[in-house]
Amino acid sequence: MLLSMFEFTPVTVVCLTIAVVSLFGRTDGTTGDERAHTRTRNIRSVLQDDSLRTRISLPRDDSMPATVVPDDATILYSGSLPNNTKFMPEVGNGHIATVVQSDTMFMNGLYNGYNKTSHRARIPSTAGYSIDKVLPAELTRSYTLDVGRGLFTESHLSDDAKISLRTYAHRLYTSTLVTELVISRRNNDTEVGALVRLNSGSPSEDIDFKDLSDGLIHGRTLTAEYPEIAGTTEFYMKVSPSLHGVVRLSPENLTETFLAVTVIDVHQEAVEAEYAEVIKAFEEGTLLSSHVNEWNKLWSSGRIDVEGDANIAKLNYASLYYILSSLPSNGSRKDWPFIGLSPCGLAHGRKDQDARGNVFWDQEIWMFLPIALLYPDLGRLIVETRTRILESARKNAQQTGWEGALYPWESAFTGLETCPLAECSLYVHINGDVSFMIRQYWQLTNDKELMINGSGAEAVWETAKYWCSRATYESITDAYRITGVIPPDYPHQSVNDSSYTNSIAAINLAFANQLALEFGKAENTTWKEVENKLHLPYNAVEDFHPEFDGFNVLDDVEEADVVLLGFPLMVPMNISTKRNDLTIYERLSKIDRVPTQTWSSFLTGWLELGDEIKAAELFARSLRNVQQPFLVWSQYENVDDPTNFITGMGGYLQSVLFGYGGARLHDNNMTFNPRLIPGTTAVKFTGINYRGCNFDVHYTKDTMTVTLTAIMPGHRSLDILFEDKINWQEMMNGQNINARRQHFIIRSSQ
Template identity: 35%
Template sequence: MARQTVRILRPFWFLTGGRMKVRKLWILLVAVCLILCFLLTSYISTQNTKTDSNIGDFLRNIVKKQNKAKEIKDVSLKSTTFEAHELPLLANGEIDTRYMASVGNGHVATVIYSNTTYVNGLYSGQEGFSHRARVPSKNAIRVHFDPFVEKDISRHFILNTEQGVWREIINHKHFVVIVNIYAHQYYNRLLVTQIEFMRIGRKTDEIIEMRLENNEGGPSRDIKFADPELYNHQYGKAWKLSGQIAQTELSGKESGIPNQKTAVYVFYSDLPSKLEVNTDSTHSHMWTFITSIDQDEQVAKKDFDDATAVLITGADQKGRVSGPRALFDSHMQMWEKRWHDGGIEVDDLALGKYIYGSMYYILSSLPSLYPTNQPKNQFFGLSPGSLANGANASDYMGHNFWDTETWMYPPILMFYPEHAKDILSYRWHGREAARKRAKANGHFGTRYPWESAYTGAEVTPGRICMACRENQIHITSDIAFAARQYFSATRDMKWLNEWGREFIYDMADFWQSRVTPRKGTDAWEIKGVMCPDEYARNVSNSFYTNIGASQTISYAKYLQCVAGAAPPPDDWMKKATGLVEVIDTSQNYHPEHEHYIRGTTVKQADVILAGFPLMWNVGQDVRKNDLDVYEQVTDPLGPAMTWGMFAIGHIELRQYNKAADLFKRSYSRYVREPYKIWTEVVKGMGAVNFITGMGGFLQAIIFGYGGIRLRVDELTFDPVLPPNVNTLNFKNLKYLGSVFDFFFDQYKISIKVERVDPNHAIKLQTEDGNKYAFVQGQLIEFDRTSGRIFSESKLTCDPPVDRMDQRVAVRSLPTNRAARKNT
């Protein structure tokens, strides 16, 4: 072995003057191993940084091979329920919470049996170190028995997305124990654990002892809590924790930007070490343990007290008596209403599970749509890892990116427009920080940061990716486009006049100040940006970025007209239409940016996003070429949402077989069973639970196979069934106040109108010219074809034209080999 080591390391002898001893070789070998371990550890801790390097790719492959955890089967035959007989485990036998289900209500969330609870908007750490502040879990409660009882027990572990509850069922020949854990939808500061014991089988005088263990973990480093105080309460013993976050996001005082040390208050039930019950009892027994968390002490206390009163009286918030299950019933009813108000139904069980799982994890990170026990707090956005994740140095630390508006937002908008407004409200809430971000670089308006958290200020870790922080500015137009889609879907004039118009105008003001004249021409350009493809870090005239800037300015002019306000200065539109659109005229495709060399690897979907979601009219031939060019060079280990966009493009072109392959790729390699946990890249890699990928997958269903396009003045459709699916139903779609089911199979489309808005006379016109009026309760049926849905009460302003007048032809490529060499 020593000789082999000498032979391998002989090239490194020059480090010791060519006279290295074997002992020194071993020292060097150990040092090399330690360095590799350090690099591996560093990479893992920062693997989800929205960028990669060559060493990162190398180490990613190593982790991929070493991270092949056992796949656990989902045995449930219901699309809304994920059930298993075992839990994902680490090598040491502990629960692998990385692949566990989560519960949340938009205010609080937790990964089941983890030692952490997170609260929306609660962060600790300065700037690039800002991350979700960990509240030690009070609801990660497991029930255990002595070994003699345990040997006769079987356990089932269920996530019921329909009811928004995690359930562990413990079966014994003499009893059943059911443990429910959920984030309450009405008392939305609460996490609840309920343990129910029910006797079955023969009677016995035996006392059953249930040991209770809570995975609280160690003290939080993020929040400086005082010692727990006893909270005297009419429903048994309880406790109160109070504290402040350890560190604010900004180091100094920023005028107009909230930056105080946020307070945290936690009220929680006392947890005994054991529960005893006689199995001879003829009644079931239920114990409830609740935790209430808020930044306001009185708010946290009120939800705790009011929920406790429900437990005492057995009546829900409307006074309806349902015994000890009243608290759960009121929660479940709100989830059932939420699902009734929107969703996607297919007749394929596996696909249906992926759909329900994706909708559930996104919705559980959003606040309730319905009245809650107390007013809801300001919503602080959707992070790629959902509300249940975001620790320091993992899962993007709970930050918000373009992921929110570009990937998660569109499917939510189609079913839950009020949620969409909540998402936009976070950006409006952070407008002062965005205004300062623009001004700091000598620009006008609002420039939104690449990563934001509590204050809305830039919190991208510069130590990881300074180019992301400084150059990835397309997020401002991504936010503007989301706002454009909201108004297109709702024509919400109250929103427009209160803050929507100003919101978009300020973003347009940034773009008109960010463009620069192109020397020797009448054109305008945008230099020094990072594309959505994060391998291109500092380029000029990114095709996607230029389009977004043009659309933002044009739409701002449109909304000024709709609101009856003064139009922007004339030179704004000259800049919008005069921005360069790079095109390779010899090969009829769009280079990603002005100096892109065909064949260069790209990280993720970029140019193809012009066709969708931006709906930029590039022409069918160019659209096809763009898809073909970039499919060949997109990193196969790239993020999940990319492949759904390729699928949408090929469905547009009616290339259904190719679309089917890419659609399957969009989810099959990223979902971990049994609880449908998505990872950012290939299974086991990147952020979890990656709701960005779920958003891309849902878009492939709605806008790909549903063929739906939300345009400025109409909603168009051209549906086709996904593989192995016979029926697809978009339940309670929303458009201009109308609510309708959009059902189709191989032969026909059925539209059932549930509600119409009297302010909008909605009509449907099919491709062959047939017209139908939307009337409440009406069922409209016709042969499957394309068509449009529109309001006859049109706005008087002309919708923006998505085009630029300037094109810059770039030189044709070198060979693919040369391109790869230059990558």
């Protein structure tokens, strides 16, 4: 008998969850401290015993839907899991996410902790399933992360039987986590089953759960981030029978699929509708296919393919997958907005770990640009994470004694400062980072609606006011100085005239006036004066930019800083100065202490100077932080915390698109200077979006094809100018334009 080989475990854990969360939670002023007596319990402890309830199942296995991307570049296969569980992969849809088989789930916007202790509120997992034992016992176990379809699967296989446990965060039903256990056999003589385990872990320290009725659970975070802005968050969970325990194939069936889902939403009325839609889709056999179809839409709109190196091909897709898994597929929601990209994504961020789920400058400088280039709607969504909290930024500036708006170094639910360190108030370059992202989005899309109605221009103007308030005029040198800051190279505390800070502040001020003129306002002469007279440290003897006034060239460097002046800031400088900046700061960088995205900055700089050998060396160095078999990234080499470091993936994608692709954004055009990625024989960028048009770039060592693939309604076509041509050529939709591989320019048709 099947049960004789298993240690039976009663079924008492969640498999179907539906949650409703109010936008600002409680409004009665109750604080976490006042409710300290409330007992916080695990989800398991507040559920009634559902062992007698029937599991959700159907006697079929829906065939695996086709995908538009190549399986050999998107399926990451392994016969075993990583020894270090921090390198386990994740599934997410921008609203809900989990590391597979872990004891934790996170939801966008659900935070717990007062003031600077805010962190993602941990929900004990209802989807952390794994298989402990199987019958027949000789089945071979394997694991796959299918980034093309957005699935993680644990499989047990023989000639006569197959058991598959797949987990995915649904891209159509955007509040849903799905687990499907599929059991199949060749004939009815073979008994097949599995002992399934659910890892729900210890009780949550962030949420109090209470059982309300049959499968309905009330949850509430314990402590509001800033109670004067927003109270604690309440939500509700409804559960159905769990897959935890013994699951076996019914005697009459050759195949059976068992379902467990977790659904989280923010409106009471949406709960039953989502539940009904998910169950109906499962019954009709469209639950999996509708999920894969949404991934197909994403990959069809934008992706990176290479030939000649299977590892690079997989890394491109995996890097996009992990970042996209932390971005909502249903756009911006006014009722429950997307908070932003944390350095370790949505599946990480519990208390004192993985950046606590807070948003840093990583989003603006490292992750935004490659996503916006391929997925402009998602680019806008990222920009809106900053325009949404403009009032909080204004309040932050007032509290620190300055005018305008000052974005927090770390932000979570309210948009106020959540960095636990006192010196975080000196990371003022975040203001320039936010404005710079808005500038890049403007150059890429010319989205006037966001600028006017979405507070994009207002955010730029308010940060410009801050810089003018913060800068101090020095009459002796006739220059403005910004003192007492922390530059991107953070070990240097409270320095004066950071090269990066002053450069990005000047760009912020110039862009503020550019937008003023664009929208019929007069040029602000104060902004203009401060922009023109901001001091930029420069050592004329050694022809390089010191990190700040008084910088010692014998100091260690731990973060990309001055090299960012070359890219992405594109600060005008002599070629010799750029070369010296790269040489000096690479020499000072501590290889074992520099985060992986730093090397992409150096790589891009050397490619601008035409040194492909040096760039290849740095490209290889950046890949040392990629962890097999599921291509999870660590921030530092040989260090497992924090993970999964999507900041590093953003830097890597920049090295592919803007380093080897040579893409550059300008006010009135976009340029490319494509080179082959080391080890590849061909590269194809699908779905580059510029000013309402999509185009593909496909190139080899010698040849290149550029194809306009779509023109959005209300937009003009594109013109292209090759380096070896004199005249611009209008691009026709669907027409392949062939040329030798070379520098070229794209602009909106005149």
